[in-house]
Amino acid sequence: MTIVAISVLQNELHTLSSLLSAINQQVSDCTYILVQSDLDSAMSANQFIGNVKQYTKMAVLPAKLHTNLVSNQVYVLPTNQYLEVNNHTIVYDATTAADTDTMSSSEVFWNSLANNEGFFVGIAMYPDAERLAQMRMVQSLGALTVLCDSSHNIKGQVSKEVISQFNYVAPPQEIAKIIADTFFVETPSQGQSINPVLGIPPSAVGEQMPLNKTTTNHSTKNQQKVNSRLDLISNELEQQGLQLLDTFAKLRAESAQLEQQKLLLESVLLSMRDGVMTIDANGQIMQMNHSLKKMLGVKDDIRSLTKWLDERQILNPDSKAVFIDDENPLLLAMKGYAIVDSEIQVEQKSEANGTQTIYLKINALPLQQAAQAATIPAANNATVLVISDITNRKRTEIELRKSELTQKALLNAIPDVMVRVNRDGVYLDYIPAKDEGHIPTAAFIGNKLDDIFPEYEAEDLMECLTEALDTGVVQKHQVEFPVETDKQFYEIRFSPLNFNEALGIIRQVTDKVVTEDALRKSAAYFRMLMERSPAPVIVHDIKGRLIDANSATLRMLGAENASDLKGKNINHFIHSKDKSKFKSYLKYCYNDDVPDGPAIYQIVSVDGQTIEVEAVGSMIMYENRLVVQAILRDVTEENQIKQQLSDSEYKYRALFEANPDGLVILDPNSKAILDCNDNLLKIIGYNKKESILGTSLLQYSPDNQSPNNPSNTLWNSLMEQIATTKDPIHQKWVFLSKEGKRIQAELSFQTFNFKGKSVCVATVRNKNK
Helix, strand or coil: CEEEEEEECHHHHHHHHHHHHHHHHHCCCEEEEEEECCCCCCCCHHHHHHHHHCCCCCEEEECCCCCECCCCEEEEECCCCCEEECCCEEEECHHHHHCCCCCCHHHHHHHHHCCCCCEEEEEECCCCHHHHHHHHHHHHCCCEEEEECCCCCCCCCCCHHHHCCCCEEECHHHHHHHHHHHHCCCCCCCCCCCCCCCCCCCCCHHHHCCCCCCCCCHHHHHHHHHHHHHHHHHHHHHHHCHHHHHHHHHCCCCCHHHHHHHHHHHHHHHHCCCEEEEEECCCEEEEECHHHHHHHCCCCCCCEHHHHHHCCEEECCCCCCECCCCCCHHHHHHCCCCEEEEEEEEEEEECCCEEEEEEEEEEEEEHHHHHHHHCCCCCCCEEEEEEEECHHHHHHHHHHHHHHHHHHHHHHHCCCEEEEEECCCEEEEEECCCCCCCCCHHHHCCCEHHHHCCHHHHHHHHHHHHHHHHHCCCEEEEEEEEECCEEEEEEEEEEECCCCEEEEEEEECHHHHHHHHHHHHHHHHHHHHHHHCCCCEEEECCCCEEEEECHHHHHHHCCCCHHHCCCCEHHHCECHHHHHHHHHHHHHHHCCCCCCCCEEEEEECCCCCEEEEEEEEEEEECCCCEEEEEEEEECHHHHHHHHHHHHHHHHHHHHHHHCCCEEEEECCCCCCEEEECHHHHHHHCCCCHHHCCCCCHHHHCCCEEECCEEHHHHHHHHHHHHHHCCCCEEEEEEEECCCCCEEEEEEEEEEEEECCEEEEEEEEEECCC
């Protein structure tokens, strides 16, 4: 298979069309890989693929992971992904992707193409810096590089120094002829092919030279053709050319003519990427190529395979157990056994990196058997080994197995029904649910989406599935499914597996739907209650941003509608002197503390008026998040009244204390002393008011007011009069001071309301003065 990799921009698709058409007409068995070089373009891979399809009749597909490359098809490689070609399959280079300093994603791809069997051509549509770097890598790997000569990129616009970095510069028609002539592949028109091992072209060498070669002389062209033939020989040698090695081993000591063949064969071995080694029955190494030395990590020739094995551990890569002698493929090869695709794990010590692990694939064939197959004489007891380094592939397999185990564990942990469906909605596979309450898994066997779900639901599901497969993005859809007499709700997520299949996860969400419905109703009910509340109610977040407010709040703040307030911070309405207090209030609310009582703030309305409010805040769930609900009360007028009362009481107290007579406030029922001024204390000879509060004035009187008038009898008569009249009552009275001094006084009683209560005020005027 010939792989043609083309680095192309969006604006080069017209030239690309001519190129693909020309190659497809002149060369058969070609696979085309397009590498989009507009790294800064906003165009998606799907859009680019769609544009390419307009310029070719061949199939155009995305080069996704695990894609098997097929002849006469065009694959578009996504950028910035560590994808490479291994055995004509797109794989992921996990090792390089993990160590981005080792190689870029572009270098990984171009490097991997040269490691595949068959022919490889790198074509640049324009020689910018990025594509020059790509083509230099292609040339360093011994492959062919071509610059497509179109009217806009060659004529006087590209320097000779740039052109000199390509093997060929040619228009699309001649590029197809170059590929056909260089690799001597069969073309649809020729119907002619050659033996790639013998390297016999269909025509003379001179006729196969490129028509527009710009930078190399005739000698260089011949050398490139020889290199191409040698690459063909090396690729074929592993499968068909062991007889050449047999001939080389047998004739190594013969004539000078045979020596020349030996040198030619050694040059072939030198160019091979696989390691080749010839050993005798004692394990002595008769011949080893450079690739094998590099693979085994040795600088000088090693003479004994047995000694090399003794210094390393040879493990079975699957079981990780050390090979016993009868199973070690290298020891079996020394004994003359043929070995086919046997894999080994080699643990070897390195001074720089410690213990190093590599994986090798072993193929061995005794030269005697190869000679018999080729009907030529062979040396006795000699074996040829072809050794391939499969470290990268093996590590990828190991990581893949780990990934598969992880994915399997994840799948087993998912309790939901999982199904695999194709683009037509047919169930291909399923994993049953881990618990009860789901759609029976038997319903999926041999059915389609529209066989299980109602017709209106199935149509929506098919649209959801198609969109997931077309966009490569997970899509979800909620359906209603009747189970017996109840309605159950399910959420189905389609995750694309490839272009034609998707994984569907079916989860029962009945409780979620019911809960969300209840939350919606609860939110609506809360909003109705808040709106109907006569008190201003606001809802804000932890930052103080206003989320909602009722009509009473709008009236209090002087706002016309809720849009005037939404999005604003409540701090905007707080008076400057209360802003620090409001900040503490927010912290207090979000600590979920129980408030000690309402907080008083001064707020400024929309029209600039200052309003004093009493606020009580609490945490609530609102629209699935924690917020603060605050209930406000305008206390501006109330506090003004309190202030007036306070002022009135202050004036009353000033007059009460300044009165030159003794003043006493009595309880209307018990007539006990509730309050008095300092002048009364002076009259009866006491220093502290607390000493007489709760007592009766009768206690500070002598037993008799006159020889025939007991104080007790006269006092009770006065109290009865006070209870039956609101008019002032006057009475002469004698008090007995604390020191025992008799004081002549005049009592006046008056009853009136004070702070909503009926009180009696007595005035005591000292007549001794």
